[in-house]
Amino acid sequence: MAKATISGDAVVITSAVKLEDYKKVKKYRPNALVLMGGEDGKEPIFRVGVLPNGAGSIGKYGAEFAKETRDEEKLACITMLFTGSSEANIKEAVADEIGAAVLNLNKLELTIPGVLEEIAAEKAQILESITVAQ
């Protein structure tokens, strides 16, 4: 489950998924990074992307990750500045701003482990079929 950490004016959203794993899914199963919804369940409502650089961003239609946490877990994270609010309760303000997006991110994160297993199984199958001539 994604979580947000507030420090001064900075808000860091940390995903439960590693940046490397998002990159892998983007390469092999890009559609798995799209959350579908709408009336018929066929309309894209949220997407996770991976950028080569920058601090990333999260908004109504998706989250873009470019960095990972500096610990051993290497989870994907987004750092954003939150300067517009003068509300005393900063947690409420942040929840109002990005709450809906984080909920959608959580839904998508739940599907990623299964997708990674599928990718690993397919890759293992492909590796088995490759031989190196002596």
Place this chain on the structure above:
Amino acid sequence: MIKVTVGNNVKRETVIVDSATTLRQVLEDANIDYTRGTMHLDGSSLNPGDLDKTFSQFGITEKCFLLNVVKADNA
């Protein structure tokens, strides 16, 4: 992420793309023929070279319409 409504006179679809995606990539993924007619981004005509620019280069941050409009000649 940007919600893009992409299409032409007869079909439209909605996709969500990252801000570093070019207009051309979105059109090609959606199988929209952009060799005829006029390309419009949020109602404004695009110029040669614009298709290889990214949405962020156009200042698009949340949503937009990317449409190819073919006007038939009057008989």
